[in-house]
Amino acid sequence: MNVAGNWRLQQQRYRLVGEECEKCGTLIFPPRDLCPECEAPAKMPYVFSGQGEVYSYSTIYSPPRGFEEFAPYTVALIRLKEGPMLTAQLTDVESDKVYIGMPVEMVTRKIQGGDEGNPIVYGYKFRPAHLG
């Protein structure tokens, strides 16, 4: 993704800023500006705690371009404590120690870049919660 594209996502990537529907109270991440439950406009920012648990996971040995340096790495679907689910890499944990239901928390890490003149992209990864 290009520089502008990454820049636009900084609030989500650095602080897990999503949205709250003012009409029905649904908490939304990733933000979409329209409530998925009641279709009302939902632009009120809501900062998620970064606490959640692993819904499912898998380990990638054949990464896409730009992620080679991290392989093998484990990706997960994470159910945030507040309700929404997101997709992220896990970090600070061996892949064979991961399990469904494992409590995790958000940390900010390098996602990709830094080589061949590519800007470094930072964003959220998740680690076992007890490490905090």
Place this chain on the structure above:
Amino acid sequence: MRDVAIIGIGQTEVGEHWETSLRHLALRALQGAMQDAGVTQVDAIYVGNMLSGELAGQEHVGALVADFAGLRGVEAFKVEAACGSGAAALRMGYMAVASGLVNLVAVVGVEKMTDALGPDTTSALALAADGEYEAAQGVTFVALNAMLMRRYMYEYGYSHQDFAPFAVNAHRNGVNNPYAMFRFPITPERFATAPMICDPINLLDSSPICDGAAAVVLAPAEAARALSTKPVRIAASAVGTDTLAIHDRRDPLVLDGAILSTRRAYEQAGVGPQDIDLFELHDAFSIMAVLSLEAAGFAERGRGLRLALEGEIGISGRIPVSTMGGLKARGHPVGATGVYQVVEVVQQLRGEAGANQVPDARLGMAQNIGGSGATVITHILERME
């Protein structure tokens, strides 16, 4: 609105076509279908393709195919809906003929994947996922399916080996399909020991990277009998959509897009799952086959795998699937797959499926899935008596 029929089919072998370019693959399938239909001219060409720009360095393939097929001047464009592109192109062709705006339409699905290097193909396939919130995290398309499979096993208590019947069935049927990429049978033991590629998905849970093209010719049903000895009517053509990202779904283990798509198709055709004689489903990964069977109403939630374990997905089972090898054994040239599925259903309904013939097949369903379930396109085809 008028009824639409398929009057011609064509396909290339699926595999690694080092000597054949995208345009010539498309051309071979198109010529095959037009020859089969006995026509030398069509009014429009719709080309289903997902990754020509990324992997073959070529967009704008509609006009390209028209030109190289000797049909320069006809209406032509590409239709894209990730791995659902082939059926999306058929849907366009169906609407064009049904509306009365166009009479003879050629639909071509084509994909050329093997020219690119592995990591580039992996990146390209991930374009079907949400770019900002899935692919940007380094998740691959295989990994998305692996997470669904793991969760399915967790929620319903299945083992990985329980998925073996899908790969075994697909490979058994691929043996008798001269166009299939893999024409060898596998045993459950071989499935158990296949190399892991993205835990719990192993090599035999996964469809291959490959090249291929398939095509059909459409005509108004009332004219089809004069043009073809074995016309097949499109009894339903329906699309359902869902979120691109799995994490945005109501329930990741339920393909809402497939439920919508099949429900609309059943309604249009006036039939239900009990009337379908064979189902070409989107078995890009074993887990997708399971979730499709459930979404299409052949099994309750969590019971799709039981159908396979009880031997009901074979040629003589209650609902035969992947009857010519499926995505697993015939192969999955992504943007072409939806057209291959329909070509194979036509073969079955014409009684031309050889050793894999489903006895007296009258009604066949094909379902093509884009991404991890965001676009689901269902066609129900009926033998014209």
